[in-house]
Amino acid sequence: MTAPEIAVIGGGIDTHTDVHQAAVIDSVGRHLDTQPFETNSAGYEQLLAWLRAQGEVIAVGMEGTGAYGAELARFLTASGITVVEVDRPDRKARRAHGKSDLIDAYAAATAVLSGRASGTPKSRDGIVEAIRALRVVRKSAVKARTQTSTRSAL
Template sequence: MTVPIVSVPYSAVHDEVVLGVDTHKDVHVAAVVTVIGLVLASSSFPATAAGYRQLLGWARRYGAVRRAGVEGTGSYGAALARFLRREGVEIAEVNRPARAMRRRRGKNDVDAEAAAQAVVSRRATAVPKSGEGPLEEMRLYKLAKDSAVKAHTQATNQVKAVMVNAAPALRESLAGLGTPAMITRCTQLEEAD
Protein backbone atom coordinates (compact mmCIF):
# COMPACT_ATOMS: atom_id res chain seq x y z
CA MET A 1 0.00 0.00 0.00
CA THR A 2 1.39 3.40 -0.97
CA VAL A 3 0.91 6.49 1.10
CA PRO A 4 -0.19 9.50 -0.95
CA ILE A 5 2.17 12.47 -0.88
CA VAL A 6 0.42 15.66 0.10
CA SER A 7 1.86 18.91 -1.22
CA VAL A 8 1.68 21.58 1.47
CA PRO A 9 2.35 25.23 0.65
CA TYR A 10 5.61 26.44 2.19
CA SER A 11 3.89 29.09 4.31
CA ALA A 12 1.72 26.46 5.95
CA VAL A 13 4.86 24.82 7.35
CA HIS A 14 7.19 27.77 7.86
CA ASP A 15 6.26 31.34 8.58
CA GLU A 16 9.05 33.50 7.14
CA VAL A 17 10.23 33.96 3.58
CA VAL A 18 12.89 36.32 2.24
CA LEU A 19 12.35 38.64 -0.70
CA GLY A 20 15.04 39.54 -3.23
CA VAL A 21 14.61 42.26 -5.85
CA ASP A 22 16.65 43.08 -8.94
CA THR A 23 15.67 46.67 -9.73
CA HIS A 24 15.48 48.34 -13.14
CA LYS A 25 14.09 51.62 -14.44
CA ASP A 26 10.67 50.31 -15.53
CA VAL A 27 10.37 46.79 -14.09
CA HIS A 28 11.57 45.11 -10.90
CA VAL A 29 12.19 41.36 -10.84
CA ALA A 30 11.43 39.74 -7.49
CA ALA A 31 12.16 36.31 -6.03
CA VAL A 32 10.95 34.69 -2.83
CA VAL A 33 13.15 32.15 -1.05
CA THR A 34 12.79 30.16 2.14
CA VAL A 35 14.90 30.99 5.18
CA ILE A 36 17.24 28.22 4.09
CA GLY A 37 17.57 29.59 0.54
CA LEU A 38 15.17 27.38 -1.44
CA VAL A 39 13.69 29.37 -4.33
CA LEU A 40 9.88 29.38 -4.17
CA ALA A 41 8.95 31.76 -6.98
CA SER A 42 9.98 34.73 -9.08
CA SER A 43 8.03 37.33 -11.02
CA SER A 44 8.26 40.80 -12.57
CA PHE A 45 6.40 43.91 -11.45
CA PRO A 46 6.17 47.47 -12.77
CA ALA A 47 8.38 50.02 -10.99
CA THR A 48 5.36 52.03 -9.83
CA ALA A 49 3.50 52.53 -6.55
CA ALA A 50 0.87 50.02 -7.67
CA GLY A 51 3.63 47.63 -8.75
CA TYR A 52 5.26 47.85 -5.31
CA ARG A 53 1.96 46.90 -3.66
CA GLN A 54 1.51 44.01 -6.11
CA LEU A 55 5.07 42.82 -5.49
CA LEU A 56 4.67 42.76 -1.71
CA GLY A 57 1.20 41.17 -1.88
CA TRP A 58 2.56 38.47 -4.20
CA ALA A 59 5.53 37.78 -1.89
CA ARG A 60 3.29 37.56 1.18
CA ARG A 61 1.33 34.72 -0.43
CA TYR A 62 4.39 32.57 0.29
CA GLY A 63 4.81 33.57 3.94
CA ALA A 64 5.67 36.46 6.22
CA VAL A 65 8.07 38.88 4.55
CA ARG A 66 10.26 40.38 7.26
CA ARG A 67 13.52 40.80 5.32
CA ALA A 68 14.37 41.80 1.77
CA GLY A 69 17.52 42.24 -0.27
CA VAL A 70 17.18 45.05 -2.79
CA GLU A 71 19.70 46.04 -5.46
CA GLY A 72 20.18 49.73 -6.19
CA THR A 73 18.60 51.28 -3.09
CA GLY A 74 20.28 54.56 -4.02
CA SER A 75 18.83 54.64 -7.53
CA TYR A 76 16.19 52.43 -9.21
CA GLY A 77 15.39 50.64 -5.95
CA ALA A 78 15.14 53.72 -3.70
CA ALA A 79 11.36 54.14 -3.88
CA LEU A 80 10.76 50.39 -3.47
CA ALA A 81 13.07 50.29 -0.44
CA ARG A 82 11.16 53.18 1.18
CA PHE A 83 7.84 51.45 0.48
CA LEU A 84 9.00 48.13 1.94
CA ARG A 85 10.47 49.86 5.00
CA ARG A 86 7.13 51.61 5.66
CA GLU A 87 5.47 48.17 5.42
CA GLY A 88 7.72 46.86 8.20
CA VAL A 89 10.21 44.97 6.02
CA GLU A 90 13.88 45.14 7.03
CA ILE A 91 15.91 46.15 3.95
CA ALA A 92 19.48 45.15 3.11
CA GLU A 93 21.40 46.74 0.25
CA VAL A 94 22.56 44.02 -2.12
CA ASN A 95 25.45 44.43 -4.52
CA ARG A 96 25.02 43.36 -8.11
CA PRO A 97 26.52 39.92 -8.79
CA ALA A 98 29.87 39.82 -10.53
CA ARG A 99 29.61 40.15 -14.31
CA ALA A 100 31.23 36.77 -14.88
CA MET A 101 28.60 35.05 -12.73
CA ARG A 102 25.80 36.93 -14.50
CA ARG A 103 27.09 35.80 -17.91
CA ARG A 104 27.24 32.17 -16.78
CA ARG A 105 23.85 32.05 -15.08
CA GLY A 106 21.78 34.56 -17.04
CA LYS A 107 20.10 37.68 -15.62
CA ASN A 108 16.80 38.90 -14.09
CA ASP A 109 15.42 35.99 -12.02
CA VAL A 110 18.94 34.92 -11.08
CA ASP A 111 19.84 38.37 -9.76
CA ALA A 112 16.64 38.55 -7.70
CA GLU A 113 17.26 35.07 -6.30
CA ALA A 114 20.87 35.99 -5.51
CA ALA A 115 19.67 39.12 -3.69
CA ALA A 116 17.35 37.06 -1.47
CA GLN A 117 19.99 34.42 -0.84
CA ALA A 118 22.53 37.12 0.10
CA VAL A 119 20.14 38.16 2.89
CA VAL A 120 19.61 34.55 3.99
CA SER A 121 23.38 33.89 4.12
CA ARG A 122 24.02 37.22 5.89
CA ARG A 123 26.37 38.41 3.09
CA ALA A 124 24.05 41.40 2.60
CA THR A 125 24.01 43.39 5.82
CA ALA A 126 24.37 47.00 4.63
CA VAL A 127 21.40 49.11 5.67
CA PRO A 128 20.50 51.59 2.92
CA LYS A 129 19.89 55.25 3.62
CA SER A 130 16.26 56.00 4.31
CA GLY A 131 15.96 58.64 1.60
CA GLU A 132 13.47 60.53 3.75
CA GLY A 133 13.43 63.32 6.32
CA PRO A 134 15.19 66.65 6.68
CA LEU A 135 18.59 65.37 5.52
CA GLU A 136 17.11 64.08 2.28
CA GLU A 137 15.34 67.40 1.72
CA MET A 138 18.61 69.28 2.28
CA ARG A 139 20.38 66.94 -0.14
CA LEU A 140 17.76 67.66 -2.82
CA TYR A 141 18.02 71.44 -2.29
CA LYS A 142 21.82 71.23 -2.51
CA LEU A 143 21.55 69.14 -5.66
CA ALA A 144 19.26 71.76 -7.26
CA LYS A 145 21.55 74.62 -6.17
CA ASP A 146 24.68 72.88 -7.48
CA SER A 147 22.92 72.24 -10.78
CA ALA A 148 21.84 75.89 -11.08
CA VAL A 149 25.37 77.12 -10.29
CA LYS A 150 26.81 74.77 -12.92
CA ALA A 151 24.30 75.93 -15.55
CA HIS A 152 25.05 79.60 -14.73
CA THR A 153 28.79 79.00 -15.04
CA GLN A 154 28.37 77.19 -18.38
CA ALA A 155 26.19 79.99 -19.79
CA THR A 156 28.64 82.66 -18.63
CA ASN A 157 31.58 80.81 -20.15
CA GLN A 158 29.67 80.36 -23.41
CA VAL A 159 28.89 84.11 -23.65
CA LYS A 160 32.55 84.97 -22.98
CA ALA A 161 33.69 82.47 -25.63
CA VAL A 162 31.31 83.98 -28.19
CA MET A 163 32.67 87.46 -27.37
CA VAL A 164 36.14 86.38 -28.51
CA ASN A 165 34.89 86.23 -32.12
CA ALA A 166 32.48 89.17 -31.89
CA ALA A 167 32.91 92.33 -33.92
CA PRO A 168 35.52 94.66 -32.39
CA ALA A 169 32.95 97.40 -31.66
CA LEU A 170 30.76 94.95 -29.69
CA ARG A 171 33.76 93.48 -27.87
CA GLU A 172 34.97 96.94 -26.90
CA SER A 173 31.50 97.98 -25.65
CA LEU A 174 31.50 95.01 -23.26
CA ALA A 175 35.14 95.28 -22.18
CA GLY A 176 35.62 95.99 -18.52
CA LEU A 177 32.09 94.99 -17.51
CA GLY A 178 31.65 92.47 -14.74
CA THR A 179 29.78 89.27 -15.57
CA PRO A 180 26.30 90.41 -14.35
CA ALA A 181 26.60 93.75 -16.21
CA MET A 182 27.90 92.01 -19.35
CA ILE A 183 24.99 89.53 -19.34
CA THR A 184 22.48 92.35 -18.78
CA ARG A 185 24.01 94.34 -21.64
CA CYS A 186 23.92 91.28 -23.95
CA THR A 187 20.20 90.77 -23.27
CA GLN A 188 19.60 94.34 -24.42
CA LEU A 189 21.42 93.95 -27.75
CA GLU A 190 19.35 94.28 -30.90
CA GLU A 191 19.54 91.48 -33.46
CA ALA A 192 21.73 92.60 -36.37
CA ASP A 193 20.43 92.41 -39.94
Protein backbone atom coordinates (compact mmCIF):
# COMPACT_ATOMS: atom_id res chain seq x y z
CA MET A 1 0.00 0.00 0.00
CA THR A 2 1.45 3.36 -1.01
CA ALA A 3 1.06 6.50 1.05
CA PRO A 4 -1.44 9.02 -0.36
CA GLU A 5 0.10 11.99 -2.13
CA ILE A 6 0.09 15.14 -0.03
CA ALA A 7 -2.23 17.84 -1.32
CA VAL A 8 -0.14 20.98 -1.46
CA ILE A 9 -2.97 23.40 -0.88
CA GLY A 10 -0.75 26.39 -1.14
CA GLY A 11 2.56 27.56 -2.25
CA GLY A 12 3.68 30.99 -1.21
CA ILE A 13 6.21 33.18 -2.94
CA ASP A 14 7.91 36.30 -1.61
CA THR A 15 9.14 38.10 -4.73
CA HIS A 16 12.30 40.16 -5.08
CA THR A 17 14.57 41.49 -7.80
CA ASP A 18 17.14 38.67 -7.91
CA VAL A 19 15.71 35.77 -5.90
CA HIS A 20 12.16 34.64 -5.10
CA GLN A 21 11.65 32.72 -1.84
CA ALA A 22 9.06 29.95 -2.23
CA ALA A 23 7.35 27.88 0.45
CA VAL A 24 4.78 25.08 0.42
CA ILE A 25 2.22 23.99 3.00
CA ASP A 26 -0.14 21.05 3.05
CA SER A 27 -3.91 21.06 3.33
CA VAL A 28 -3.80 21.51 7.10
CA GLY A 29 -1.21 24.29 7.05
CA ARG A 30 1.91 22.32 7.95
CA HIS A 31 5.10 23.80 6.57
CA LEU A 32 6.62 21.33 4.12
CA ASP A 33 9.61 23.06 2.55
CA THR A 34 11.05 26.34 1.38
CA GLN A 35 13.60 27.16 -1.32
CA PRO A 36 15.03 30.26 -3.03
CA PHE A 37 14.88 30.48 -6.84
CA GLU A 38 16.56 32.89 -9.22
CA THR A 39 14.38 35.33 -11.12
CA ASN A 40 15.03 34.06 -14.61
CA SER A 41 13.43 31.48 -16.89
CA ALA A 42 15.63 28.66 -15.57
CA GLY A 43 14.70 29.62 -12.00
CA TYR A 44 10.99 29.65 -12.88
CA GLU A 45 11.26 26.16 -14.40
CA GLN A 46 13.08 24.91 -11.29
CA LEU A 47 10.47 26.50 -9.01
CA LEU A 48 7.61 24.86 -10.93
CA ALA A 49 9.31 21.45 -10.88
CA TRP A 50 10.00 21.83 -7.14
CA LEU A 51 6.38 22.78 -6.42
CA ARG A 52 5.04 19.81 -8.37
CA ALA A 53 7.50 17.46 -6.66
CA GLN A 54 5.94 18.41 -3.30
CA GLY A 55 2.51 17.06 -4.28
CA GLU A 56 -0.63 18.33 -5.97
CA VAL A 57 -0.46 22.12 -6.29
CA ILE A 58 -3.88 23.67 -5.68
CA ALA A 59 -2.89 27.36 -5.66
CA VAL A 60 0.07 29.65 -5.12
CA GLY A 61 -0.12 32.93 -3.22
CA MET A 62 2.24 35.65 -4.35
CA GLU A 63 3.01 39.23 -3.40
CA GLY A 64 3.89 41.66 -6.16
CA THR A 65 2.24 40.09 -9.22
CA GLY A 66 2.33 43.52 -10.86
CA ALA A 67 5.98 44.20 -10.05
CA TYR A 68 8.80 41.78 -9.10
CA GLY A 69 6.55 38.74 -9.48
CA ALA A 70 4.82 39.72 -12.74
CA GLU A 71 6.84 37.47 -15.02
CA LEU A 72 6.68 34.52 -12.63
CA ALA A 73 2.91 34.95 -12.19
CA ARG A 74 2.44 34.83 -15.98
CA PHE A 75 4.71 31.77 -16.23
CA LEU A 76 2.89 29.85 -13.48
CA THR A 77 -0.54 30.76 -14.87
CA ALA A 78 0.51 29.60 -18.35
CA SER A 79 1.71 26.35 -16.71
CA GLY A 80 -1.74 25.69 -15.26
CA ILE A 81 -1.07 26.86 -11.70
CA THR A 82 -3.69 29.05 -10.02
CA VAL A 83 -1.97 32.22 -8.81
CA VAL A 84 -3.57 34.36 -6.10
CA GLU A 85 -2.50 37.94 -5.38
CA VAL A 86 -1.58 38.26 -1.68
CA ASP A 87 -1.46 41.58 0.13
CA ARG A 88 1.54 42.28 2.29
CA PRO A 89 0.94 41.41 5.94
CA ASP A 90 -0.15 44.39 7.99
CA ARG A 91 2.41 46.05 10.24
CA LYS A 92 0.94 44.58 13.43
CA ALA A 93 1.25 41.03 12.09
CA ARG A 94 4.81 41.73 10.90
CA ARG A 95 5.83 43.00 14.35
CA ALA A 96 4.25 39.98 16.02
CA HIS A 97 5.80 37.34 13.74
CA GLY A 98 8.95 39.04 12.50
CA LYS A 99 10.07 39.83 8.97
CA SER A 100 12.03 37.56 6.68
CA ASP A 101 11.61 36.22 3.18
CA LEU A 102 10.90 32.75 4.58
CA ILE A 103 8.19 34.07 6.93
CA ASP A 104 6.64 36.12 4.11
CA ALA A 105 6.57 33.11 1.76
CA TYR A 106 4.83 30.96 4.37
CA ALA A 107 2.45 33.83 5.18
CA ALA A 108 1.47 34.01 1.49
CA ALA A 109 0.77 30.28 1.44
CA THR A 110 -1.32 30.37 4.62
CA ALA A 111 -3.24 33.40 3.33
CA VAL A 112 -4.36 31.25 0.38
CA LEU A 113 -5.26 28.32 2.64
CA SER A 114 -7.28 30.48 5.04
CA GLY A 115 -9.08 32.37 2.29
CA ARG A 116 -7.68 35.77 3.39
CA ALA A 117 -6.06 36.09 -0.03
CA SER A 118 -8.35 36.01 -3.01
CA GLY A 119 -6.95 38.68 -5.31
CA THR A 120 -6.60 38.22 -9.02
CA PRO A 121 -3.02 38.72 -10.26
CA LYS A 122 -2.38 41.71 -12.44
CA SER A 123 -2.39 40.55 -16.04
CA ARG A 124 -0.64 43.54 -17.61
CA ASP A 125 -3.07 43.63 -20.51
CA GLY A 126 -6.42 45.18 -21.35
CA ILE A 127 -7.61 48.73 -20.76
CA VAL A 128 -5.61 49.33 -17.58
CA GLU A 129 -2.32 48.42 -19.25
CA ALA A 130 -3.22 50.58 -22.29
CA ILE A 131 -3.85 53.57 -20.01
CA ARG A 132 -0.60 52.92 -18.14
CA ALA A 133 1.32 52.86 -21.43
CA LEU A 134 -0.26 56.15 -22.51
CA ARG A 135 0.57 57.77 -19.17
CA VAL A 136 4.21 56.67 -19.45
CA VAL A 137 4.48 58.17 -22.95
CA ARG A 138 2.76 61.40 -21.87
CA LYS A 139 5.00 61.78 -18.80
CA SER A 140 8.07 61.26 -20.98
CA ALA A 141 6.85 63.85 -23.51
CA VAL A 142 6.13 66.43 -20.78
CA LYS A 143 9.59 65.86 -19.30
CA ALA A 144 11.28 66.25 -22.70
CA ARG A 145 9.30 69.44 -23.40
CA THR A 146 10.24 70.89 -20.00
CA GLN A 147 13.92 70.09 -20.54
CA THR A 148 13.85 71.62 -24.02
CA SER A 149 12.21 74.86 -22.85
CA THR A 150 14.63 75.10 -19.89
CA ARG A 151 17.63 74.74 -22.21
CA SER A 152 16.20 77.32 -24.65
CA ALA A 153 15.83 79.83 -21.84
CA LEU A 154 19.51 79.53 -20.95
